[in-house]
Amino acid sequence: RFFESMSRVLDCSLDDLATYSGQSTTPLTISKQCSVFIESEVITLINNNVNICDIAASIHDSIARRIQGMVYKIGIVEDVVLTGGCARNQALIRSLEQQLRSKIVQLDENPQLAGALGAALFAREKAAMCPK
Numbered sequence: 001r002f003f004e005s006m007s008r009v010l011d012c013s014l015d016d017l018a019t020y021s022g023q024s025t026t027p028l029t030i031s032k033q034c035s036v037f038i039e040s041e042v043i044t045l046i047n048n049n050v051n052i053c054d055i056a057a058s059i060h061d062s063i064a065r066r067i068q069g070m071v072y073k074i075g076i077v078e079d080v081v082l083t084g085g086c087a088r089n090q091a092l093i094r095s096l097e098q099q100l101r102s103k104i105v106q107l108d109e110n111p112q113l114a115g116a117l118g119a120a121l122f123a124r125e126k127a128a129m130c131p132k
Helices: 002-009 014-022 036-047 053-072 090-100 114-129
Strands: none
Touching: 002 014, 002 036, 002 053, 014 053, 014 090, 036 053, 053 090
């Protein structure tokens, strides 16, 4: 949802947001703490006529840094896989690979289904443990 919100602020599609990010020459450091703060910073950057490509890269880098912080709290092992809708965002994958210093394995199947399938398998496992 965050990337959808940012693409609306930048008046571009999600695909364009990722494409612009790849064309950045000077990404900036923006907040990674709160999506509302990031949106406010993005609007300020737009008003300061900062290049849209640099803003897009900054958005992706900010989210990658936030994910990095969460990953390092729980630990990281190879193979790193990104699931959900964001797994289709090549700019986020590039940013994550840089932040984590690890290759992101891309799934052959639709990455948006992985979480749902995992939840279903987990529920089946839990249901099998319950006495009848």
